[in-house]
């Protein structure tokens with residue numbers, strides 16, 4: 001028997017940008033809302049991985065620092081006073097009855113009529129390269145995330161990768177680092193075209209296509225790198241103080257599979273209303289997948305609104321507010 005006072009209308013798992021927006025939208029729809037977050041702080045990857053990076057592709061902002069976007073999303077969400085529970089990782093989800101979902105964490109249980117899973121990509125580990133000295137020098141010049149740019153001020157930095165993150169890091173570091181070099185092994189960038197144009201017109205030394213990092217040099221800290229051109233077979237040694245690897249993330253969605261949600265590829269499969277295969281359970285943001293999915297904050301915000309509208313309708317079929 002679940003006490004009425006313990007029962008929420010919508011519980012959001014994850015307080016990243018998408019979870020925060022889902023909480024705001026649930027408040028707007030007059031839902032009693034709770035957010036459960038593993039970490040002590042809200043903000044998801046924008047705070048844990050790139051608080052100082054500028055974001056250029058969020059509606060209504062020409063550019064905004066990740067940290068400032070989270071501050072605004074938090075203020076927006078808090079207007080409706082959701083219950084925010086930090087330091088609680090949801091480890092279990094069970095349907096206990098009609099419109100009764102039980103969420104378990106190492107600290108206790110939470111009850112909700114509906115759940116929006118906005119957990120990003122689950123447990124993530126940066127992808128690494130199997131090359132000499134890389135792991136030995138982690139923390140001594142090898143970086144996978146840049147929570148602050150200050151440690152790289154005045155340094156010579158090598159960025160490895162050709163996606164949005166690599167291109168954005170490279171651009172953000174010009175003017176802070178003494179010198180920025182970017183190597184990319186593919187024949188094309190996987191970043192937004194306008195940002196690639198900006199990169200190619202910038203002071204960043206771009207080595208592409210077919211350039212890979214072959215070896216990290218240095219005993220106690222990074223002092224250089226060996227770069228290899230796959231096509232010409234030629235090697236080049238460059239002096240650098242820091243190397244940022246931005247070659248993707250390995251995700252682990254196994255814990256979600258155990259809850260009973262349908263996992264397809266690297267996400268939770270959702271229908272067009274963001275519902276999963278479990279009644280009352282929705283997913284939004286990077287964790288949700290469907291044909292044509294893109295992993296962007298703006299897309300996730302739209303999905304959050306869709307998920308909450310569907311959840312509201314599930315709770316109250318007569319609700320007209322969408």
Ligand SMILES: Cc1cc2nc3c(=O)[nH]c(=O)nc-3n(C[C@H](O)[C@H](O)[C@H](O)COP(=O)(O)OP(=O)(O)OC[C@H]3O[C@@H](n4cnc5c(N)ncnc54)[C@H](O)[C@@H]3O)c2cc1C
Nearest residue numbers: 014016017018038044045089090119120165285286296297
């Ligand atoms: C370096 C980098 C740069 C990027 N730049 C841009 C950009 O410029 N523009 C753009 O649109 N996108 C960008 N992205 C992508 C963007 O960060 C993601 O699309 C966005 O973070 C997705 O938001 P989310 O809320 O779905 O997930 P996340 O931001 O990952 O947040 C998920 C939250 O859920 C929590 N969580 C996970 N599991 C649980 C659990 N079991 N219980 C409780 N809490 C849980 C996590 O701790 C986390 O706080 C970038 C990504 C990276 C890595």
